[in-house]
Structures are given as structure tokens and as C-alpha cells.
Amino acid sequence: MADLKYELDPSPEVGALDDLPGPPAGKASPSGGDSAEGPDTGLLDRAHALLAEHPVADGYSGLPWALRHLPWFDLELGESAVDTDVPRMREGHVAALFWALHLPEGLAGDQAVGATLDQLDLVKTVVRAHPEGLRLACTPGPITDVQHCGRIAVLPGPAGADAIGDSLGILRSLHGLGLRSLTLSGVSWASEAGLTRFGEEVLREMNRLGVLADLSGASEDTVRRACAVSKAPVLCARSAARALRPHPANLPDELLAELGAVGGLCMVPLTAEQTGPSVRDVADHLDHVREVAGPESVGLSGTYDAGTAHPQDLADASCYPHLVAELLRRGWSETGIALLTWGNVQRVLREADFTAREAQRRREPSTMKISELDG
Amino acid sequence: MTSASWEAARELLREFPVVDGHNDLPWALREQVRYDLDARDIATHQGAHLHTDLPRLREGGVGAQYWSVYVRSDYAGDKAVSATLEQIDCVRQLLARYPADLRPALTAADMQAARAEGRIASLIGAEGGHSIADSLATLRSLYVLGVRYLTLTHNDNIAWADSATDEPGVGGLSAFGREVVREMNREGMLVDLSHVAATTMRDALDATSAPVIFSHSSSRAVCDHPRNIPDDVLERLPGNGGVAMVTFVPKFVLQVAVDWTAEADANMRAHGFHHLDTTAEAMKVHRAFEESNPRPVATVSTVADHLDHMREVAGIDHLGIGGDYDGTAFTPDGLNDVSGYPNLIAELLDRGWSKPDLAKLTWQNAVRVLGAAEDVARELRATRGPSNATIEELDG
Numbered sequence: 001m002a003d004l005k006y007e008l009d010p011s012p013e014v015g016a017l018d019d020l021p022g023p024p025a026g027k028a029s030p031s032g033g034d035s036a037e038g039p040d041t042g043l044l045d046r047a048h049a050l051l052a053e054h055p056v057a058d059g060y061s062g063l064p065w066a067l068r069h070l071p072w073f074d075l076e077l078g079e080s081a082v083d084t085d086v087p088r089m090r091e092g093h094v095a096a097l098f099w100a101l102h103l104p105e106g107l108a109g110d111q112a113v114g115a116t117l118d119q120l121d122l123v124k125t126v127v128r129a130h131p132e133g134l135r136l137a138c139t140p141g142p143i144t145d146v147q148h149c150g151r152i153a154v155l156p157g158p159a160g161a162d163a164i165g166d167s168l169g170i171l172r173s174l175h176g177l178g179l180r181s182l183t184l185s186g187v188s189w190a191s192e193a194g195l196t197r198f199g200e201e202v203l204r205e206m207n208r209l210g211v212l213a214d215l216s217g218a219s220e221d222t223v224r225r226a227c228a229v230s231k232a233p234v235l236c237a238r239s240a241a242r243a244l245r246p247h248p249a250n251l252p253d254e255l256l257a258e259l260g261a262v263g264g265l266c267m268v269p270l271t272a273e274q275t276g277p278s279v280r281d282v283a284d285h286l287d288h289v290r291e292v293a294g295p296e297s298v299g300l301s302g303t304y305d306a307g308t309a310h311p312q313d314l315a316d317a318s319c320y321p322h323l324v325a326e327l328l329r330r331g332w333s334e335t336g337i338a339l340l341t342w343g344n345v346q347r348v349l350r351e352a353d354f355t356a357r358e359a360q361r362r363r364e365p366s367t368m369k370i371s372e373l374d375g
Numbered sequence: 376m377t378s379a380s381w382e383a384a385r386e387l388l389r390e391f392p393v394v395d396g397h398n399d400l401p402w403a404l405r406e407q408v409r410y411d412l413d414a415r416d417i418a419t420h421q422g423a424h425l426h427t428d429l430p431r432l433r434e435g436g437v438g439a440q441y442w443s444v445y446v447r448s449d450y451a452g453d454k455a456v457s458a459t460l461e462q463i464d465c466v467r468q469l470l471a472r473y474p475a476d477l478r479p480a481l482t483a484a485d486m487q488a489a490r491a492e493g494r495i496a497s498l499i500g501a502e503g504g505h506s507i508a509d510s511l512a513t514l515r516s517l518y519v520l521g522v523r524y525l526t527l528t529h530n531d532n533i534a535w536a537d538s539a540t541d542e543p544g545v546g547g548l549s550a551f552g553r554e555v556v557r558e559m560n561r562e563g564m565l566v567d568l569s570h571v572a573a574t575t576m577r578d579a580l581d582a583t584s585a586p587v588i589f590s591h592s593s594s595r596a597v598c599d600h601p602r603n604i605p606d607d608v609l610e611r612l613p614g615n616g617g618v619a620m621v622t623f624v625p626k627f628v629l630q631v632a633v634d635w636t637a638e639a640d641a642n643m644r645a646h647g648f649h650h651l652d653t654t655a656e657a658m659k660v661h662r663a664f665e666e667s668n669p670r671p672v673a674t675v676s677t678v679a680d681h682l683d684h685m686r687e688v689a690g691i692d693h694l695g696i697g698g699d700y701d702g703t704a705f706t707p708d709g710l711n712d713v714s715g716y717p718n719l720i721a722e723l724l725d726r727g728w729s730k731p732d733l734a735k736l737t738w739q740n741a742v743r744v745l746g747a748a749e750d751v752a753r754e755l756r757a758t759r760g761p762s763n764a765t766i767e768e769l770d771g
Contacts, residue, residue, distance in 0.1 A: 110452060110454070111452065112453065113453045113456050113457045113460065114452065114453050114513050117456065117510070117513045118512035118516075120516055121512035121513070121515045121516050124515075124519070125760075125761050129760075165453065165457040165460075167460075169460060169464035170460045172467070173460035173461075173463050173520060176463075176464075176519075177516055177519055177520060365468055365471075367410050367411055369409065
């Protein structure tokens, strides 16, 4: 019922409160190139200028769970207890980010559905409490409207696969509450053995709804099958290149190539564990993923507030310009950087929306049960 | 009842259709066909399987329906929450499937708009506090999904509220239970006091700042069953502004049926079934009992007796209708399914109820109460944020 969906976004409408934040003071330098202050400063200025045009859409933030335990916080004025707040996102030119609803291990299983509802409620409460800075982007489709209003778009997701309690009805209800991405791992229907028949049905229903499939941490079989079955682009919300660093969530080159071939998106996390301890390490991964998967299949995933250590100079959400400066130094074109930070995510959201609209015309909501399909 | 009064009733319902407080079609669809909506196409007559379908809703003059997203009261925690989400999904599927007849409604204004369009306003009510698994955040998420009332308990006690059909537990509402009521006031979700113990009714009336409803309950003075409302509670409705929606379930409204049911339930348990089991085997046992012990039959007049009394005690501005169709195996003669409401209205016309009074009973009171809850919510949201109190904090 489409009508209910409109209840989901009580934050100010597009057009309301349109006081756009000014450009970062003293940083914009449209001419770019070397300035009197030396090449590094020049690159940083160019990075800021570039990001002002093509901001960051961040694939993964652990903020909801991190905030859950704070008795009081203010993201508007700045919050030192976490790595992400509105001033630092402004400084880092973050214009959109996914807020992960993943739960700690202990809450999985028989509490996951209720705990996910609680997480979605928290996301909404937090966004509502910061109307000047944040806006919920619950409905399918691109998020440029939010950006044009000078707000940072918050996309709820990914949630863990156990959040849907093995039921397509629950998946649809969570989608009704704004869920935009689901991680396909750690459940009987998306395990080391790959996707079961029910798992494929879940993916088809996600396509029909416009919920993105996140394959970070999924088994290789699951990634392959998901790439084959999904009608909409799939993404890896936090995966780097395994060729450079062996981490279970990093993707081997074959999978990166496959992901690129189906128009998917590999969002490289800024974590020491997955990419290495320096900005250069992260840039190496970005170079490699771009090389193997293609320039339209690489994205960024800050992975802040998710309990992991970050490379030096990339400690919080304000640090993206450092990374972009490094990419400029390596000769990335402005187009390539624009795709990396913003364009690719927009494409994936747009295609997922088109796919959903098409599918809804042709396909009824699925009433399949896990017991019917997986026996 | 004369055919003239039946015609007059139909006429009246065309202008002021019935707002029904409780219909268990989603649960029936879950149990009978696991939500395979092709197998029960309610655009066609489903009399063989269901009390409810669109042609009969139209015939009955129904203009708004609270669809119950009931889940069994022995479900708890995630199991209850999951099943509730599936039930809500079922209602949304129905709305997507039959847009010409059913209109999604979230507010009193939506109900009015549906009436103006000649569609049936479709609202959602959750039946039992177990559906929120002791979480105010889950309560709010249900609100976002369209749930507009929560019955505080079903047939069993929950940790924070006592049920009418269970032993006394916390003695009404616990501190967390009162916080749930406050948060429902803040959201604009109606507090439904059907199914709860009289102690819970009184505690909730003390705690609430918005009008309450009884989505499907009748009068205890007329028929002494714990599911009905005692007079002292009915007397408080004018002060609260709430609405008691009379139910038709024979085993609650007719004293001989109450006694008969007690025997029938004992018989079901003796055969190893839960007394509310509606599976084919259980129903067979039930029917066998019925053959040797003829079931007492309630009639339209039985229900009208309740309304006459409730009107006496609570006043005409605090009455409504909540049939509980598809939530009960048996129904009164003349109110056999959702097409029967005109018979009740005709009976009341014969008893001298005026047309303006009947308009209040069928439509106006129920719409008013949702609007009033919205007004209270608007004020409360301006003065306080969402509560994240936990049951551990408040009830220790």
C-alpha cells in the first residue's frame, strides 16, 4: 500500500528549510593545481573543490548501534563520542550515507526481527532530531533531492539477513519501514553453500521492492549466484581487494571482475584491517578495484563507528579530502573520482528503482515459504 | 423486524456506514491458505470459508474496517513481532490488490475521504501487547506501518498488563504498562481495552490522556463474561471520550451460550486441543459436541439488548460496533457474516433509536475517537520526545 509509505518521512519536505550550507571556508580553489603553499595543499584544495561538486555517498556507517549506548548526543553541533557528526560530514563532503542496522552476534537469531525494528526506530528518531543536517531517504530512487536541499541523506541499511526472520512478509514490512539494503549472509538460505531456492526468492523479492543486495561477507557461491539472479545491481558495502590484503570480506579478482561485469558496486572500506594502515594503502585498493572491476564499479565505504581501526589521516568522516587528494596525485581523472564518490552509488540506486518499478508491474508479491522451497 | 425498517437501515448505512472495530480476516487467511490470496479471492463470494468478502462488506454497509493483525497470545518475543509483521504485510497485500474497494486509512480524515469516495477505509489494529515484545521502539515501528490501535493484551497476561481471561498478575498495568499507554498517546495509537482485565481497564483510563476504545466488547451487566465491560468502566467513557464497540460473539453476549461454551471448551481440552483451535480436526471435535448439545443461539436482539444497556450507562456518544468476524467460529442469527449489520440497525430502529443516534453508533463516534487521539498526539509530540524506557528499568 503505497499510501502508508508516505508516513515514513516526517522530516521537513524538500523545499522546506532550504538554508544551504556555504562552501567550506577558504578551501575552494576552482583553478586547482599547484599553489604557492606547495603541491600537497594544492591537491587538497582541488580535492575539496571536486568533492563540493561530487560529494561522498558512504556505503556503510555503524552509527545507529554506536548511538544506542550514548545517554545523550548532538550530531548537529558535533559529537566527540563517535566518528561521525554533521560538522565533520560537512567538512568531509559526505552528502549521503547508509546507516547499517547490523546487530551484534548475541542479538541475532530469535531477537533479530524485534531488534531491527528498534534500530529502524532509532534511525528515524535521530534523523528527526537533526532536521537541519540529516534527512531520511526511505523511498526508492536517487537521493539528489536531499542533496539539493543541503541535507545529508540517510539510507537505512544494510540489515543482517536474519532481520527478515526467513519470511518475505517481514522483508516487505521492513521495506515499508524504510529498509534499503540487506546483507545476504549468515542464514540458512544464504550460507557458505550459496543461495538456496528460498534465498533466490528473497533476492527476487528484494529486486521487486528495490532493496539492494549487500554481498560483503557472503560466500563466493552466494556472490556468484546473486550476480546471476539479481535483476538490479548488487553491491558489496565493505569489501576491498583480496589480492592486496587477505581478509574474508575482501573480494578475489575473479569476483571483482564478475561484479564489474554485472554492473555491481564494490565499496572499499576505510579500515586498517581490510585495506591497510595508510591513505596510500586505501588508494592501492581503489586502484586495484577500479582496474579489475571497472571505474563504474568502485565506491567508498567509510565504515566509521563500526568498531574498527582506520588508516592514518582517515580517522573520521571529515577525512575524505585526504583520500581524494591522494587519488589526484595518482592521476585519477575528475570523472573517475566523481564516479567513485557519488556517481556510481546514484547509478545503482537509480537502476534498483527502475528494476523495482518494472518488476512490480509484472510480478505479484511472493508468498513463497522457506519450508516450501528449501524443504 | 419489518422489511420497511430493513430498508430504512440500508438507507441510513448508505449515509453513515459501519466502522467495524475488529475483523480477523488476516488471521483466517494465514491459517487457511498461508496468505495465498488467489486461493481466497475476496472480490468473489467466500461464504464457504470466510465471514468476510468485499461483496458482503458492501451488502452490510461497512464503510471502515479495522483489520486485526492478531497473533496468537502464546507467541512471545521475536515470534510475536515476526508474525505481526507478516499479518501487516497481508493487510497491505489486500489493499494493493483491491484498490477500488479498500482505501488505506491512517487518520480520521482518511476515513472521511474513503466514505466520500465510496470505498471502505482500511485501518489496522494489533491485538495484544505481546506484538511489541516489551519495546516502545517496536511499538513506534508498528505505528509507522499503519497500526492505529493496540489491544493491550489478548487472552493471556503479558509482563506489563493483565488479561480478562487469565489469573491476576501485575494487578492491572505495571509501571511499564503505563509508559506504553503514554507512548501510544504520544504516537496517536488508540489504546484498545477489549480483552484486558477490569483492573487493566481502570489503570489504563487513569494513565491515558487520549480517548480509549473497546474494539470488540459488550456489557458485563447484561451477560456476565470477563470479556465484557463492567458498568463502572462504561460510566467513565463520557469523561474519557472513548468508544465501546459492541461485539456479537455469542459466547460473550448470551448467558446460556457462556455456560455452554465452558462445557464445550472443557470437551476440547479433554480431546487434546486448544479451545480456540480452528483446524479441521479440532472443528470436528467441536461439531460432535455440538450435535449432542445443541448450541444456544444468540440473535440480533441479544446484541441490541447490550446496546440498550450500554447506551443507558455510557451514553449514545460512546458506542460503536466491533463484530469480530472471522475471529470467532459462531455468530448470532441474523448477524451471520459481515452482510448482517443492517439487521442490527433495523432492530434498533424498531426499538425507537433515532437516525442521528444510529449515525453516531455506526460512523461518527468511531471517527471522532481516532481524530481525538491524533489531536492529543500532536500536542504531546510538541512537548516530549519518544520514550526509550525499558521494562527492566520500570518494572525491575
